[in-house]
Amino acid sequence: MSSNLLNATIGELQKLLESGKVSSVELNQQFVDHIEKHNSEVNAFIFVDKDFILEQAKASDERRSSSSLLSSLDGIPIAIKNNIAIEDQRLTCGSHILENFVSPYDATVTTRLKQQGMVLYSGLNMDEFAMGSTTESSYFGATSNPWNTERSPGGSSGGSSASVAARFVPVSLGSDTGGSIRQPGAFCGVYGLKPTYGQVSRYGLVAFASSLDQIGPLSHSVEDCAKVLDIIAGHDERDSSSYPTLDINYLQEIQNLEDYRPRIGIPKEYFAHDIDPEAAKAIDAVIDFYKTKGCEVKDITLPNTDLALSTYYIIATAEASSNLARFDGIRYTHRSGEAKNIMDTYFMSRGEGFGEEVTRRVILGTFALSSGYHDAYYSKAQKVRTLIRRDFETAFEDIDLVLTPTAPTPAFKKGENADDPLMVYLNDIFTIPVNLAGLPGLSVPCGFTQTGLPLSYQLIAPYFKEEHLLKTAKLFEDAHDYHNQHPQF
Amino acid sequence: MNKFEPVIGLEVHVQLSTESKMFTNAPYYFGAEPNTLTNAVVMGMPGTLPVLNKRAIEKTIQVGLLLDCEIPRQSKWDRKHYFYPDMPKNYQISQYDQPLCVGGEVEIELEGESRNVMGPHRYVKLTRIHLEEDVGKLTHLGDISVVDYNRAGAPLIEIVTEPDIYSPEEAYAFLTSLRSTLQAAGISDCDMEKGQLRCDANISVKPVGSAKLGTKVELKNLNSITGVRNGIAYEIDRQTRDILAGGTITQETRRWDADAEMTYVMRTKEEAHDYRYMPDPDLMPVIITDEWKAELAKGLAEKPFDRQRRYMDTLDLPYTITSVLCQEPELCTFFEETLTIHKNAKAIANFLVNDIQREIAEASHDEDQKVLADFAITPGILAELVALVDKGTISNQIAKEILPEIIKNGKSPATLVKEKGLEQSSDSGELELICQDAIDNNPKPVAEFKAGKEPAINALKGQVMKATRGKANPKMVDDILRKLLS
Numbered sequence: 007m008s009s010n011l012l013n014a015t016i017g018e019l020q021k022l023l024e025s026g027k028v029s030s031v032e033l034n035q036q037f038v039d040h041i042e043k044h045n046s047e048v049n050a051f052i053f054v055d056k057d058f059i060l061e062q063a064k065a066s067d068e069r070r071s072s073s074s075l076l077s078s079l080d081g082i083p084i085a086i087k088n089n090i091a092i093e094d095q096r097l098t099c100g101s102h103i104l105e106n107f108v109s110p111y112d113a114t115v116t117t118r119l120k121q122q123g124m125v126l127y128s129g130l131n132m133d134e135f136a137m138g139s140t141t142e143s144s145y146f147g148a149t150s151n152p153w154n155t156e157r158s159p160g161g162s163s164g165g166s167s168a169s170v171a172a173r174f175v176p177v178s179l180g181s182d183t184g185g186s187i188r189q190p191g192a193f194c195g196v197y198g199l200k201p202t203y204g205q206v207s208r209y210g211l212v213a214f215a216s217s218l219d220q221i222g223p224l225s226h227s228v229e230d231c232a233k234v235l236d237i238i239a240g241h242d243e244r245d246s247s248s249y250p251t252l253d254i255n256y257l258q259e260i261q262n263l264e265d266y267r268p269r270i271g272i273p274k275e276y277f278a279h280d281i282d283p284e285a286a287k288a289i290d291a292v293i294d295f296y297k298t299k300g301c302e303v304k305d306i307t308l309p310n311t312d313l314a315l316s317t318y319y320i321i322a323t324a325e326a327s328s329n330l331a332r333f334d335g336i337r338y339t340h341r342s343g344e345a346k347n348i349m350d351t352y353f354m355s356r357g358e359g360f361g362e363e364v365t366r367r368v369i370l371g372t373f374a375l376s377s378g379y380h381d382a383y384y385s386k387a388q389k390v391r392t393l394i395r396r397d398f399e400t401a402f403e404d405i406d407l408v409l410t411p412t413a414p415t416p417a418f419k420k421g422e423n424a425d426d427p428l429m430v431y432l433n434d435i436f437t438i439p440v441n442l443a444g445l446p447g448l449s450v451p452c453g454f455t456q457t458g459l460p461l462s463y464q465l466i467a468p469y470f471k472e473e474h475l476l477k478t479a480k481l482f483e484d485a486h487d488y489h490n491q492h493p494q495f
Numbered sequence: 496m497n498k499f500e501p502v503i504g505l506e507v508h509v510q511l512s513t514e515s516k517m518f519t520n521a522p523y524y525f526g527a528e529p530n531t532l533t534n535a536v537v538m539g540m541p542g543t544l545p546v547l548n549k550r551a552i553e554k555t556i557q558v559g560l561l562l563d564c565e566i567p568r569q570s571k572w573d574r575k576h577y578f579y580p581d582m583p584k585n586y587q588i589s590q591y592d593q594p595l596c597v598g599g600e601v602e603i604e605l606e607g608e609s610r611n612v613m614g615p616h617r618y619v620k621l622t623r624i625h626l627e628e629d630v631g632k633l634t635h636l637g638d639i640s641v642v643d644y645n646r647a648g649a650p651l652i653e654i655v656t657e658p659d660i661y662s663p664e665e666a667y668a669f670l671t672s673l674r675s676t677l678q679a680a681g682i683s684d685c686d687m688e689k690g691q692l693r694c695d696a697n698i699s700v701k702p703v704g705s706a707k708l709g710t711k712v713e714l715k716n717l718n719s720i721t722g723v724r725n726g727i728a729y730e731i732d733r734q735t736r737d738i739l740a741g742g743t744i745t746q747e748t749r750r751w752d753a754d755a756e757m758t759y760v761m762r763t764k765e766e767a768h769d770y771r772y773m774p775d776p777d778l779m780p781v782i783i784t785d786e787w788k789a790e791l792a793k794g795l796a797e798k799p800f801d802r803q804r805r806y807m808d809t810l811d812l813p814y815t816i817t818s819v820l821c822q823e824p825e826l827c828t829f830f831e832e833t834l835t836i837h838k839n840a841k842a843i844a845n846f847l848v849n850d851i852q853r854e855i856a857e858a859s860h861d862e863d864q865k866v867l868a869d870f871a872i873t874p875g876i877l878a879e880l881v882a883l884v885d886k887g888t889i890s891n892q893i894a895k896e897i898l899p900e901i902i903k904n905g906k907s908p909a910t911l912v913k914e915k916g917l918e919q920s921s922d923s924g925e926l927e928l929i930c931q932d933a934i935d936n937n938p939k940p941v942a943e944f945k946a947g948k949e950p951a952i953n954a955l956k957g958q959v960m961k962a963t964r965g966k967a968n969p970k971m972v973d974d975i976l977r978k979l980l981s
Binding site: 091 | 542
């Protein structure tokens with residue numbers, strides 16, 4: 007039963023708890039044992055607060071015995087990327103500068119999960135301040151891909167994807183600024199959803215690039231993804247960019263798909279790139295599947311796609327340089343012991359506290375905003391961003407969804423591009439336009455390479471049409487078994 | 496001979512009196528224990544986000560409406576970056592290219608021919624008014640520095656003038672006019688001691704008549720209204736002297752030292768910050784609809800100069816009284832309420848501007864400034880007192896004597912007059928005896944009066960008033976004395 011439980015979906019775990027065959031403490035203890043046994047191989051967690059986990063499970067069991075459950079998800083585990091605030095838990099963001107920072111407050115998503123009685127696992131590993139596509143820039147060591155520990159789990163939410171793939175937890179939360187949920191989801195063979203910008207509150211998510219960041223779930227099944235989205239989506243008065251709550255239940259939406267046949271667009275610009283042959287073959291099979299299902303599939307064009315990467319690296323780094331200014335060695339961050347005056351405190355604390363990739367991006371962003379360069383870079387990038395958004399808006403006049411690869415390749419070897427940040431940046435070429443446009447995107451597992459690495463495709467929907475992503479993915483999931491595969495430990 | 500003339504622009508920061516801070520619900524008020532008016536947002540904790548304080552936006556729009564600014568339909572928020580420990584995020588949320596108010600003007604009064612005559616008025620042009628968050632307060636204690644973040648995030652408006660001020664006196668007049676306008680409208684208490692109003696000045700000098708502006712110097716730390724006048728005067732003098740001595744003016748920021756009465760360099764142009772302004776992605780632009788603007792225009796206070804003109808024109812109050820009264824919105828409100836009960840504007844205004852203001856000043860100390868509301872007197876009580884004088888029940892003299900007590904304990908003047916037996920004596924028989932006594936005992940003024948020296952009668956009146964302890968009706972005393980002396 008033990009391995010069954012670890013491989014179970016949220017729905018199966020809910021049934022187990024309801025039947026009384028297992029308590030929340032027993033259930034969570036099994037996940038904790040599994041983590042303690044194997045985290046050293048994967049490094050999905052920076053830290054594991056066992057007492058914190060089991061106390062929540064105990065409280066859930068007490069609610070169950072007094073018939074005061076908070077929801078049907080009461081007692082179910084969920085792990086949280088370590089850039090989302092949980093009160094009294096360390097909030098490191100994978101960085102030395104916040105190594106010992108303990109959050110004094112809960113993020114809005116954290117509050118919402120707690121209100122459901124879910125058992126939170128803190129400390130998921132990530133690229134430092136979510137800057138990266140490999141989880142190698144974490145101050146706390148790289149995360150490994152559970153399917154092949156020589157390989158990267160993707161990033162920046164590598165801890166979130168690896169923990170779900172390794173069955174450390176049934177579901178997790180990540181954050182996605184340029185693909186940081188979808189690409190690691192693809193590399194680890196799990197679902198990864200980036201909701202529409204404004205769908206999920208960013209309050210309590212440590213900002214990387216505020217106009218691009220969104221929190222979303224990574225899971226084994228479309229249904230699990232929908233369940234978590236139902237909890238975390240909705241308006242939050244503490245986040246001015248959050249959208250009014252929609253009257254929709256995503257779990258309900260995916261129940262009956264008999265008559266659901268979406269119109270799918272295939273953007274030619276995304277297939278003009280070098281795509282790994284095995285990945286390309288898998289995508290072709292997915293397109294054939296939808297055609298066979300009776301979906302209308304047509305070629306579309308998103309002409310400004312090639313401008314997305316450079317636009318992204320100006321806007322994201324500019325916002326990051328501003329957002330990361332608060333980490334200065336004055337109040338709560340690492341402060342250099344060597345500093346003798348105020349300027350030293352800034353230079354040395356930040357110099358010691360930030361890693362190479364973060365430093366690179368802060369410098370880039372500071373430059374892009376500097377007097378004399380602001381118009382040429384930042385202002386121009388904002389204009390191009392509008393063009394990219396319009397490409398999608400035009401395309402969505404005739405279709406319900408766009409289908410693309412999630413990444414050009416399956417999981418690469420760790421350290422493969424350590425000397426070439428541009429190569430790593432290129433890996434996000436299919437996910438970045440979605441953030442720039444603010445659209446929702448989902449990565450869906452769709453097979454394996456001959457060497458056993460997961461493959462994936464990406465679905466993109468119009469604003470606040472997450473149900474299209476989930477329903478279309480569910481059509482595929484119902485006819486395939488890829489999502490039920492799991493790596494061996 | 497001074498062949499140079501100054502051109503001055505002011506940047507005035509005013510803290511808005513709102514219950515909570517600009518971007519979070521933490522409270523703000525002056526004088527709390529250090530670092531008690533903070534929360535995760537104020538401290539710039541990772542992951543926190545700002546949300547707009549609607550009341551602060553409304554107050555700023557009201558300032559704009561008061562000062563005849565244009566209120567654009569859309570206004571947005573920008574981040575202004577620089578590293579300093581008083582600013583938790585190391586950027587200040589401000590407004591760069593789309594402020595809430597554009598243009599506008601402030602009416603000022605220049606010095607008149609004498610103190611009793613209204614001086615000429617003119618309008619100083621404004622560039623803009625924007626809303627931003629205040630920073631904390633850094634204090635240096637020997638070799639350590641401490642920060643109090645109570646003030647951080649308090650709503651602050653910046654009012655920027657055009658280079659349209661031409662003397663230290665005009666700068667002084669601008670600030671006093673702006674202050675009383677904002678106080679009257681309930682925008683801010685504008686207490687410079689508490690940092691609620693702060694002023695920087697951009698000053699340059701140019702040869703008289705030249706169209707080209709000289710190099711400007713920014714002057715900071717002008718912490719009082721007289722400091723603004725003295726600092727600017729010093730700086731104009733310094734620049735003029737430097738130029739006359741063959742030097743050139745450097746574009747720089749200087750600091751006014753009020754104790755040393757001089758300015759010195761803070762930073763040069765090369766050391767100026769590059770603020771790297773960027774639209775704040777955490778905040779949406781504000782759309783100001785015509786309906787909202789109209790709603791805010793409804794509750795707008797009367798401007799002090801408008802009020803002064805109304806008092807002079809319709810109530811026939813003298814300039815000297817109104818120029819004091821209209822600087823004090825609290826007195827004006829009290830005045831107008833009293834006037835609804837008893838219609839003697841001059842007497843009421845006189846009591847307020849002279850007697851009552853003196854009592855307030857006497858009860859105030861450096862640390863404890865009093866306002867009218869701290870006293871027991873009400874408009875009803877003042878109206879009653881003035882009515883007693885007007886009816887002839889007591890003399891003006893008696894009214895002034897009992898006023899301090901009434902101000903403090905709020906007792907009914909009529910009751911007090913009765914208790915103390917202070918009613919004006921109108922018994923002509925008794926008064927005649929007292930007048931005759933005064934004539935008998937003061938032969939010198941009697942002789943002088945009879946010799947045609949009219950004012951000599953005042954000495955006799957004084958004797959009568961003294962003998963009656965001020966209770967005698969002055970009109971009757973005058974009549975009786977003249978009758979007895981004729």
